[in-house]
Each structure stands twice: as C-alpha cells, then as structure tokens.
Amino acid sequence: MTGTGDDEPQLELPGLVRARDTARAVRKQAAARSKQAKPVDPAPELPVARVLVDVPLAHLDKPFDYLVPRKLDADVVPGSRVKVRFAGQDVDGFVVERIAESDHPGRLTPLRRAVSAEPVLSPEVARLSELVAARYAGTRSDVLRLAVPPRHATVEKQPTAPTPDSPRLDIEAAAHAWQPYDDATVRAFATGGSPRVVWSALPAADWPALLAHAAAATLASGRGSLLCVPDHRDVTRVDEALTAVLGAGHHVLLTADAGPAARYRAFLAVSRGEARVVVGTRAAAFAPVHDLGLVAIWDDGDDLYAEPRAPYPHTREVLLTRAHEQSCAVLVGGFARTVEAEYLVRTGWAAELSAPRTTVRAAAPQVAVTGATDQELARDPRARSARLPRSAFEAIRAGLEHGPVLIQTPRQGYLPSLACDRCRTPATCRACRGPLHLPKPSEPPECRWCGTPEPQWACGECGNRGLRAPVVGERRTAEEIGRAFPAVPVHSSSGERVLARVDAKPAVVVATPGAEPVADGGYACVVLLDTWLMLARPDLRTAEESLRRWLDAAALARPGGRGGRVVAVGDPADQTLQALVRWDPSGFAQREMAERQSAHLPPASRLATLVGAEADVQSAAAALELPDGAELLGPVPAGDDGVRLVVRVPRASGGALSRALVEMQGVRDAKKLPAVRVQVDPVALD
Template identity: 40%
Template sequence: MIDVARVLIDSPLPQLDRLFDYAVPSALREDVRPGVRVKVPLRSAGRVVEAWVIERAEVEPGGRPLSEVAAVVSLVPILPDELYRLARRVADRAAGSASDILRLAVPKRMVRAEKAWVAAEPPAAPTVDPDAATRARAVASAYPGLADAVLAGERLAVDAPPHPSPGQLRGAWADLLASLATLVLDGGRSALIVVPDHRDQSQVLEALAALVPADAVVRDDARRSGPERFATYLRMLSPAPCIVVGNRSSVYAPAHDVGAVLLWDDGDPLLAEPLSPGVHARDAALVRQEEEHSALVFAGHTRTTDVERLVQLGWVREVPAQRRVSPRVVLSATHEAEYRGARVPSAAFAAARDALQHGPVLVQVARPGYSPVLVCAECRHPARCRHCAGPLRARRPGATPDCGWCGRSAPNWTCANCQGTRFRMASSGSERTADELGRAFPGIRVVVADGDHPVASVDARPALVIATRGAEPPAEGGYRAVILLDGDKMLMAEQLRIGESCLRWWSNAAALAAPGAPVHLVGVTGPVARALATWTHAAYARAELSDRAPLLMPPTVRVAAVEGAAASVDRALAELREEVPGLGPLSVLGPVPTDDGARALVRVDYAHGRAVAEQLRASVVADAVRGRRRGPGPRTTLRVRLDVPELDL
C-alpha cells in the first residue's frame, strides 16, 4: 500500500480541476494533513505548483509510480473540509473550478500574521449580555415568528423597515439584522451578515456594537491590508463562534458552526461576483444553506424576482411585519399651467421649501457631473467624439466639452449629422442640478454626493443633498423630504431588470426619509411607480415573473453564456444538444459573431440545470485540452458563465 495525499491544484486551467494523487514521502508524513498547502510537481509542465491537501488515503501500487509531494508550504490547516465541499458544489453548479472559488474565499497567506496567530491563545467563546439578548428579541418581535424561524434554520424573506433607526444615522434594517445575528450568537453559533458595500457594513457594525462584545464581531472586507485579512480568516477558523460582517466573498467565510446567513439587498449588483465563475452571493448562500442546514434570510427594502420565485415555489418563506410601515410616497407630475420642461414640479418644489425649514432634503439624480449628455442644438443628434465616437460631456457652462471615453477635448466640434457647430445640454448631472437648485434656494447649504464627491453622512441642519443613485448619504434623524428626479430617464435603459433596479434605487432613497416625510417621485407612472407608492414590492416582483415566464426570461429559466472561437462554440452547442435531450427548440439563441469569435445563450429550466452545467464544463475541459495539443501560441479558449442576469447577445 502507498500513502497518498489527494490534492486540488491551485490553477485556473479547467483540466486540472480534479483531485490528483501524490505519494507522501516519509519525511513529510506528519506534516501533510488535510487542509494544508503543499507544493507538488506537474510532470506535463515540468514545474512545481501549489495545491490543497483534501484527504489522505492508502492505495494499491499502480503500473506508473506516483510523484511525491515536494514540500509543505504551511503546517497550519487553513482549508476546512466544509469549505472545500461548499466550493466544490458552488463550482459544479456554475460550471466552474473549485480553485477559483477558493481563491475568492481564502486570502493570501501572510507569514507574520500566521506566526502571531499560532503563538497566541485561542479566542474564548463570546457571551451575550442578557439585556442585549432581550433588546435583540424585542427588535425581532416586529416580525412575529422571525427569531424562532432563524434559530430553527429556515429559509426566509423579509421586507426590512423602510426608515432610519430612531435618533441614529443607520437604518432600522441594520438593527434588525444585528439583532438576529445576536440571537444566533447567544445560541452558541456563528452568523454571517453579507452586505453590498462598506457603507452598509459600517451601519451593521455600529448596530452590533450596542449588542455584543467587540471581540465577537469579525470585519471581513477587501479594504483591509493583507495581514489583517489573513488574521481575520484565521480567527474565523477558531472553534469559537463569531459574527462575520463583510461583502460578497464573506458568504464563504469558514466561521465555526454557522447558524445563519443574513443577506442584505440581494438586488445590488455589487453582490454579483465579476471573477470566474461569476457566482452571485445569493446563489452561493442558497448552496451553503442546503449544505449546512443553517438559516438563510434575504432582507431588503425591495423584493428581487429571484427571491420571489423561491417564495412562490415554497423554498423560501415570507415573514411579514406585524405592522406594515411604508414611506409617504407622492407621484408628482407637471401641472397644465406649468412649463412642460420643468424638472421639479411645483408640488415637489413646495415640499422641499417647507422641509428645508426643519432639516436636510435629499434630491436623487440619475448621473454625476454637470451635463453628462450633449446633443446638437440644430438636429438633437447625440454629440460624439471624432476620435472614438464616445459621448461628449460638459464640465461647466461655457467650458470646452470632452469625451467620456478617451478624455480628448472637442474645441471645434461639428455635428456628423447636420454639420451644426452648437451644443445643447440634454441632461443634467448632479453638479448642474446643484447649481440650479442652489439658485432656487439662496442661502441654503448644497451638498453634492456622487462617485467623485463621496459623502459619508449629513447632519440635521437644513441642506440640499444632491446625490446620484446609490450614493445617498444617511442624514441624522432622516431627511425631511426626498425628491426623486430623472426617473423617466432611468427607466429608458435597455435592460431586462431596469424596472427592478429603479424600484430598488428609489426605495433605498425613500427609506432614508424621516417617518412621515414626503417622498416625491417626479414624472413617472406605470407599474413601477404604483409599486413604490403603495410599497408593494413583492406584488411587482410576482407580476414581473408572470410576464417573463412565457418569454423564457431569467430568473424563470437559467441562462448560460457560451463564448469563444466559433468552432469551439458550435462544437459545445452540438454536444449539449446531443447529451441533454430535454432542451427545447428555443433553448439556444445564437451563436452570433463577436470580436474574438462567437457567443451563444442557452436557456434551460432548473430541472435540467445540473446536466447542462456538467456538459458545458466537459466542453470547456475538452476545448482546453484540445488547445494545449495545438502547441504554444495565442488561442481563444471556450468560456462559460451560468445564471447571467440579462439576455444580451
């Protein structure tokens, strides 16, 4: 019998995404343990690579001698078996590699941080003060049965309270999630709170500071230094429960005995992983819940169609609030006596004027800058750069416009359509809106909040806060009025989920208003406006699902994008049709030519999702091996991504 280590090689090559057997030399027999990093030789490549030890075994000698493990990188086992199994299942569902998932979940090793952790005493199990547990249960009691359902490990959907926490900058939703995590910790288990960005993370950390000891909370995000991230990861490996608060990769956090995963605002695109294999945090959380039988809570001010589909199937249970609370939304339109081009109707203007006597007013706009869109003054044709055809923009009135793509200025611009030489501003950005409203409300402080001017928070003094969607800072005590501009322009985007996105942008802004403060949605009618005004987001999501189902649009079906050389894409689609006979005639869209080959979309029902993922993964591996046999040189390999949110060919 031969003592072998089965390892997963840390490589992006799809043909290496399986376990390999390596003989364990006698000198390393005590050091090679499951979960440690080792170095192993690759015969085909003639080099040494890093790998994870997954398991040890004894096998019969074969006809070909096994290569030996070359070295042990670290004696600390930092890959628990639960994390490997989760990475394997998530990767298989997305037709990806487990090593790609582990690269997201496990930070880079830092020797000094590792030595400090080994030398330190293991952390003790934190305790929750009984008064804090009582306060946490009181907050959760606003949703009857929610606390008990979380402790019982159920899958739940919750519409968060849409208002700030009384006397605080943070939202009431942060108190709710912090309270649920506190109750889980009080039961002796860990909790994961996954949020889109650092501002949401700060609110949750602030809410937790009033409930649990500081050493019970683990902050996990990419803004920390390498040693801090690795030290945080080692803390999570300790057999002491904790509350992890982090961004999308925190859904894989290897905390001890996870009792609940709490996901905030799953419709935010920041929770969609851009790196291969592109698994959304929501999907990873669903796989983890099924693997570990922990509780899973989807919370937000809106309901995505993805979560609503699970609610309709009975896979996720909706927990309503005991008392329904919603902002005071007003649908504002221009009256007949007003100028049709007026950007702020008289009703919204009057509401802002009255609210500014008591505190800050939030004005949400679609774009940053002064005038993000310029058109020809004669024919209204979009103004384009003569070098790259990018859109021209103006920084200030009278300033020479420049290109939004290449940055070149256009001092002597001529319209390509009518040869006109004069511009016209067709859209107002955050800075131009600030100038206009500053003149309309003289003496009032004006604050611009966008990507170039980030603002963490504003105080309770009167101010006009002009913010782009998603950049709205919280106000002390809440905004005394909220005005949502450019809604009609936002809805004009050619995206399948633009209605969902707009409803989420507007609802998140409305949730920053003080209780009873007016929220004016300007110039928008239709189902999205009615859903906001009546605060019936789940009903809107159900209507969207019913409209998409006959058209085979996501999320009623799973969609896979297949890209690469035209011959590789054709071969993969042919093999898919042969191996998965359940595909219908409308399942495959394309292929269509692209800059580097071809692209096709595969639409499949969830029952065939696993078979399609396995077959597409097999095609990726076969194409990679086939390309390797062609020898060195540039080549296009087959790429597959499942669960793409848009049908974009």
C-alpha cells in the first residue's frame, strides 16, 4: 500500500521490520562485545587480586583471580570489599591478596569496582574462616557472613575515636584477684605466656571482674583479648568490670543486637587497632583483634553459643581454633564444666584451674535435696507429688528474714500444659491436635500451636470437662508464692521480661533457667523446683545441662558462712543432684566423659547429621566416601524437614568426615540437586 502524497508515511512490511530489528540487535551485541574486549590498563604492581566470592556453593568455594585496573589500584587492598563479575552477575567479594601474576591460562576478568578501601578481612580471620568452614563442612562465604558485619558507609567514613592513653594495668591487683585459684596463670598472661586452662569458678565468684583482670594482664604484655559470654546481660556485667579495671574507652562491645551502625563502629575500632580488648556474644568470636593474646569463654555449655545459621559453628570451637592457629592463651570458665572442656583436660590440651576443696566448701552455700517427709506422707499420701514440700517452704520463709529469695522453675508461662483431671489424658486442640495451655488465670484454655481457644473443652477419652496442670509455669508459681507470702514483693523473670538485677531487700524472684537476676549481696536462699522435669528431657546432654543450670542459679546464693542456702526439690538419690550437693562439677564431668566414651558419643566420637527429603538424604549418603569405622544411624523422621540420618566416626576420623561431606555437597551443588542440610557435631539431635 502506498501513500497519495509526499508527506504521508508509508507502511512497512512485517518481514522488513523484523529484519531491521534483528540487524539493530546484532549491532548492539557487537558493540557490547567490542566494549567488553577493550583492553584494561592494569595496575603497575601486583596487578592480580585473589578474591573470595560471595557464592555459597561448595564446588566454588575457592579464591578466583581478577585483574586490578590501574584506576582501582589504591583502593584494592588485601581484606577490602570489591564487586566482581561472576556467572553473569555482579557479586560481592573480599580481596585475599594481591599477586604479580596468575596461573589462570586465559584472560583475567577485571574487577568491576572497589566497594571500599577499608581492610575489613584480616589475614588471621581469613585463615580462620577457611578452617571453620572445613571443620563444619560449610563454605567460607557462609562463615564470612558471620565474621564480617555488613558495611555501614556513613560509619566507615568517620574516623575511629583514639584509645585513651595509659589504661590502668595493676598486675598485682589481678594476681590477688586470682589468688584463690592460681596467680601464676594470670602472671603468665602479663609476661607474654600462653597457658591454656579450664577454670572452675568458685560459688558466688565475681567472674566478670576476674575476666577483666585476665584481660588487663594480657594487655600489659602488649597483646589483645577476646572475651565471649552468652547474652547481653553478661556483656553488660563484663563491660562494667572492664571499665572498673581498665578505665573507660579501652574496650569495645561486639554483639549482634547492637544495631548495624553501632556494631560496625565497634568492629572498625577493633579492625583498625584502636581497641585491643573485645567482649561480646557469639558474634564476637571472629573479631579481628590485633596481636591476640587471650581468648576466653564463660559458661561454654550455654546453647546460645550454637550458631543457628550455616555452617552452624560453636563459639567454643571457633575460639579454640583461633588459639591453636595464633598460639594465644585460652580460658574456658564456668561454674559447671562441659564434657568438651573435660576432654581438653583429659587429653592434656589444657590444664585444670580450680580452687582447693577447702576453699570451695567455704565459698559454697549449704545445699540440700528435699522431698516429702515420712510424716507428711503419713498424713497425706498425695504430698509425694507436692511441688513445694514443707522443708522448702520453711527455707523460703527463713531466707526472707535476711534478704531476697530466688525460686527457679523450669517452665515459663502460666500453665504450659493441661490434662484431664480424671484420666490424666493430655488436653489437645480439636482443630490441630496441638497441646492446650492456660495463658492467664482469667482466660480459657487455648492451643499452643494454632491459638484456637477451647472454652468448652471435653476429654475425648472419658468426656470429663475438668482440667489439671501436670506442669506449672513461672507466672503461676509467682501467683502461688504471692498468696503464701502476701506481704512480700514477688518478681517474675523469664522470656522477654528478664530482670538483670535485684536489690538486697527481702523479695521473692521466680525465674526460669538462664533468666535469674543477680542480687546485690547474693540471695539468702535459692530453691530449685521441679528438678524431675529438667531431668526428664530426652536429650544427650540432659544431665549435664541440668547440673549447669542448677549450679548457675546456686552460685547466686550467699556463701554458707553468711547463711546462704540452696534447696533442690527432687530425688535425694539422683546422681546429678548429688553432684550439686557436693559442688563437684569436675567429678560429674569425668563420669559423663566415661559414659560418652563407652557409648561412642561426642566428644569421644564425631557426628554429622543429614536432614532433608528421604530420597535426597539417601542419595547424599550413598555418595559419601566415608572413612573407616563410620556408622550410619537412621534415617528417622525429622518433623516437617523430612528425615534425619546420623553419621558417626571415631574422633580421629573427624577431619576425613568433614572433607567427605564437603565433596558430597560440592557434587550436589554442581548437579543442582536439592539441598541437604548438613550439621557437624550438633548440640542436640532432636
């Protein structure tokens, strides 16, 4: 079709339009190739950068070589962040080193840009990330996400405040503080020594001050310290102790919940060498402390040290790895002792640091285990199941005459579980079959899973409508204690309502394990309720964890010479409770160690779990090249995640197991097979 005048546009044929578009696309592609092929002017010296690329795939977990353009030469330094082209995408990376030439046979791809000239990845932490990834069958990119916090550009542009001059370093005061144990250890810190010790703290010990003195002694030798504690309340206590011992401004706090800006500011202060003493939670385990001389961990059995993100490293193992690589001192402390810490002593890797038994007995409170007496049972046979026997009740009453009383109960909430009061059948939700609980005394029962209220509940077995509470939470316990002692303040500490400290006035504090506040001057009495409930958990570490929780609470009591008492409501014949009565964490850990060895359980062996769909777990297990002596346990159902398979090997074959798991993951990643979650030496197997 043609137009009737020169000014009319002419219509084009569809084929001609397609041909013209194709030609235009070809020209664009050629121009792009020409632009990409344009030679890059390389840096005059060390023009090759080895980069750890942020790609969490096992078969790509290695440094890659890139060309450093001349214009980026000054900003691309070892440890700095860069952007690189990888698999058709721009991805983040860390420069590991600059070298003169690459062994790559082809043309090197130039770096896209330098994100920052700040060297945030030190050589020591880069090496540590490699070792931790190998230990836990993970990738370095996953470890580096834990080690280096996200960049905060505004904070990075600001100069770090200089450290005040002349911290207070009184070595004699530090030695005096450690005198009940062995002042030779802290003196070794001050003279540049690197002792490795497992420390059993005395009951009621001011452990934050002792850690602060150890850091001060290490600083006197010109070296830095890294102190890890379980939670923010412990960080606050150690922060106060360090300020008292060193003075303000000589240490930093490094915690994950500090906020992006505050955390990055503290990290830069450490990375730039302005701060040589770091205290923090598990987020601090990778802190790039200059001239590291001491790593310390308090209460290493706390489950908060188990990282919930891949590759799931444990803070204790990260610190021990650092100590081995950097030849620094180690201090593993607590009121209790884990089996892993006992293993360090048993193998001779670390020495035991504890006070003499006479000193322990003088510092410990009076500990007793109580239940219903024969007279009470004669009057009332149901007294056997009473939560608070008369002896415990009298201990609370006597304690309130002299100061605050702590009551530890293992469950939070009001009535965390319910059952039929006639046939004892657990009360469940009609909608999802989940367990019912009573959130408050004025509200009807509701489901813990779906939240559906059940005001008209009836037992499915016998039709009864009455409910009983086989387990009582801390809020109900506080309510019952308040009725028994109406003139005494009752405080509750659990969950998100955790108290940090209470004063020395008479009061009752009802707390769940781990949420016990510190009392000024110590508690006059500590009562441990429902000890049977803590011992009934189906877990490998049940006894160890129960004793740790009880010792941590009992250590808050005053010494026996000042009237401090601890009353545990339970079976007097139980071995774990007897270890509490004797205040013998070392002997208990030795017995646990012997039982673990006889059963071929960690730390005498190494474990790994594979979790995923059954077919995927089976294929992953079939691809594993397992070392001699390996055993496969399972698979067993693992809830909504599918199934779980446990691989067990002798401890000496732990490295071979980790390498086999890495190779298996690499093959699956390369073939784009479904992911299988791998955990090495998990804290729990539930």
